[in-house]
Amino acid sequence: MSVIKTENLVKTYTQGEYEIKAVDKVSLEIEKGEFTVVCGPSGSGKTTLLNIIGGLDDPTSGSVVINDKEITSLSGNQLIDFRLRNIGFVFQAYNLIPVLTAKENVGFVMLLQGKSEAERNERTEELLKAVGLEKEMKKKPTQMSGGQQQRVAVARALASKPQFILADEPTANLDSASTENLLDIMAKMNEEEGITFIFSTHDQRVIDRAKRVITFQDGKIFSDVSA
């Protein structure tokens, strides 16, 4: 059974008199435990695809089924709740709440899920340890490097025990060492705990680590290669 299944997904933006097909008839399936990269040049539709899969944006037509659930039919608040319970997000930047510490940031989604304080404490500490930030728990985002912030974002994305993690260009603002470090952590979580990761990137270092590479061009799947 696939975790994510899209069928004939189309997203068109109208800009003045132009119609831009940001995503053009995309059908794909992603299985549990994948470590998949969506790559392609800037403007090829990667972010749009991830946003639709993540329920952040509505498709113009087509369907998105996650764990047998058609999410395009969910209402606004249902969708928010669905995201909260099923999907972890890591963005390129502005991932964290600036006024909260690393630990508070990670605990925040669990708080929204209504988890007890004891459970939150235990899991945030465990997750921050897993991303190598046990010493940074009390720091605010501005006191951490870009790589550390992204690791907190990964920990935060995992905190809610989601079905999969969507990461839109998570390494775009990182140097090589931080990129490798972040990828190591994510690969390890994928290997050891079977967490499903879907990235978008045009960073070759990320592509090299992927188990499956879907290449986008002009909103269409250009190639889909599994290692």
Added chain:
Amino acid sequence: MKTIFKIAWRNVWRNKLRSGVVFTSVLLGIWAGLFVLAISSGMLEQQKRGTLESQLSHIQIHSDPYLADIKLNHNFSKSQIAEIDQALNDTKEVKNFCKRSIVEGTGSTAHGFSNLNVIGVNPEIEQKVTTIHERLIEGSYFTKYKNRPALIGRKLAEDLHLEVGKTINLSFQDAEGNFIQSGFKVEGIFGSPSQSFDKSNVFIKQEDFVDLVAGESNYVHEYAVNLFQVGNSKRIAEQLNSEIKEATAEDWATISPELSFRDETAGAGLMVILVIIVFALTFGIVNTMLMAVLERKRELGMLLCVGMNKRNVFVMIVIETIFLSLVAAPAGLLISWLSISYFGSSGIKLDAVGEALYKAGIDSMVYPAVDSSAYLTISLMIMFASIIASIIPARKALKYNPAEAVRAV
């Protein structure tokens, strides 16, 4: 919820300069509002008290014929005086009272003349009820001159070029309609808060009054009554009216409706000032919060993406706005309280406009004072305004579409 409060609270301190501007304007707004309120209600209260103390007292009693037509022979009868004395002595709320003889006449010197009331008083009893003796600018209070002394007001002294020791000619008609004229020596010049009072009243000794009109003693036209509490005036006046015949007791607000009217209209006027101040503050707060919401578009989008629902986002912005508006309020209230207390006891001398105030019947030395309810009122107004102000930015934040918001650069 606790975390939402925590985030909102910390957000207030994120842009220190911008929040500082809001804090300062809230602080100054509260202070300015309360201080203006205090000055003006201080003035009004003083004016009221001054008028009551120097002329009106709390309750006055006149015979009914006198009220209909102010005439020398519309004085109280002997039996009325006995009845009223009895009634006043039996009323425990009455602090003290005095009896006066009054006739309308003119005062003149070589420099001109003026219409005025000649008031015959018993100096010892009068000074227990009114404060003319405390308001002497020059001279003394019926202690120096044996022969027909008079106390005149500051304005009359100016108009008729009078000084202490000089003579004023008072003339009026006696009970039979005969024209009477007599010279009085100015013993003292008083300054009440009111120019018109100072221009049109001359105090002489009751014995001189009786002597002049050649009438019997106990020639009384007016009772001036002070109570222990001014607030009881209306009730006691009504009570007295049920006990006395062919005479009417009136409380100060009935005698001088403009005095109580001014109390009420000034209150409304000041409310308008407060509303304007709070309105201006609301605009500043809305503007600041809109900027903050716009600036945090990506962050708010991220919160929506990771599972914070719109209601929580709304609540968070509302709370942040309220915090932003209210953080400086205690300091504003404190500064207001300190400055009003300080100037309330030391007074502010409004010399520049002193003469204009005197014409309007107000002392140039102002002691700001406010009811403690004003502090509550302005706090509630700002609280209310902040809730209103929070709606606009919070609604703006709700309009964000998470996908758009995270894309926004």
